[in-house]
């Protein structure tokens with residue numbers, strides 16, 4: 001799925017196994033898998049451009065360093081009960097539970113992002129849905145309409161409390 005200038009790696013996602021599809025007009029684009037995975041499986045290795053700003057489809061590698069992958073991982077949908085975990089240091093994606101054919105790959109944006117390009121209301125349907133999605137180091141927008149039971153991501157850092 002990656003253009004040739006990212007090099008060749010058999011662990012890169014390929015068109016036989018995944019497709020970026022329009023899920024619906026609320027969620028937008030998502031990545032569907034045509035291959036099943038078991039919990040703990042390495043799903044693939046990521047590539048992209050390394051950038052210093054936050055964009056709609058970027059993923060944070062470390063503060064000030066982001067992966068801009070508009071071919072694959074930039075389209076992962078959010079779920080508060082994700083089925084993938086991203087190791088951004090090694091650009092690897094793992095299954096957090098069994099994943100079936102035709103499932104969407106879903107990550108928790110607060111797993112990688114300190115600050116989101118844009119916060120948004122979530123209707124992922126998970127039992128532990130936070131309802132409003134922020135980065136792990138930011139508080140909700142002042143004008144956010146927070147659902148009852150809203151809570152910040154689990155790994156909310158302490159420095160947020162001083163904002």
Ligand SMILES: [Zn+2]
Nearest residue numbers: 080122124129
């Ligand atoms: Zn949710």
